[in-house]
Amino acid sequence: MVQNIAKTLDDLPDQADLLSRSGLEFMQDVINGRLSGPPIGATLGFWPVLAEDGRVVFEGTPEFNTTNPMRGVHGGWYGAILDSCMACAVMTKVPRGSYYTTLEFKINITRAIPLGTKVRAIGTVQHAGRSTGVAMGEVRGLDDDRLYATGSTTCIIMQASKGR
Template sequence: MPTREETQAQWLAQEAAVRAKLTAPGVSTLEQLKQCSGIEFLQRILDGELPPPPIAQTLDFTLIEAEPGRIVFQGTPGMQHYNPIGSVHGGYFCTLLDSALGCAVQSTLPRGSGYTTLELKVNLIRALTDKTGPVRAIGKVIQVGGRVGVAEAEIVDADGKIYAHGTTTCLVFPLP
């Protein structure tokens, strides 16, 4: 079993390899979105063919892995994410989880379909700090139908310790 330091080093190397392929942040067009299934769209971001969303740059996290029904985002909390009481702001947790949850649903959608978050439930289990190191938000689909998608996600560190858990309900719809 790898040590925490070995896992962190592996995670950071994987993140560096992904970031090396990414283009400048931006927003894909509706036409670009409509041309792909959900997983193809996410893979095109990972491959550097489409821009990663600006929120990922703002909070310094990135998509690391994408497969149908499972998504992984990674970030390293720092002082720039702190709230006034001396730990990482809850919005950081929520944004990482919302990204993993929504993209997990998106990864199962056929070409021409979109989604939006209807409900987000987050449980913060323990504090993140600038000493935590890289964390991953791992999202998994529970069920996606023609109109509704449901997913769950956890934020974990290199030891597998859980920092937060979340669930979402998404509305699935045909793109205009």
């Protein structure tokens, strides 16, 4: 895993980078460091480590900067890592010349993640059609395989217009 994280907007992949690859190729190029990844991963402490057809895995560790006032991992951290793994799983099904975005997602937190605990977030596609994709996800402890959260998402898949 090579982390090539964008430092400015100009470092992020552009539209040509996105549309010239299938979603799977794009994700694999981010994981392999050929394209820069989004800075949110560095900010929140997670990164994609595997992308295959219909499945993406992120790994991360919530640290102090992700806590809420009650000293626990903020629910937004669970949401961000689950949205990332599930939506990126859908992305692996997006053909060259198309793009996608999340329409909605839902998470269920089953137990608190202790700060500093390494976790794996796995997104798996349940349906990928011409215009929508549906995926499920789960966050599990890397060392103990405990289930910390689950989620589901619906994404819209769009074809780029010729003028785009």
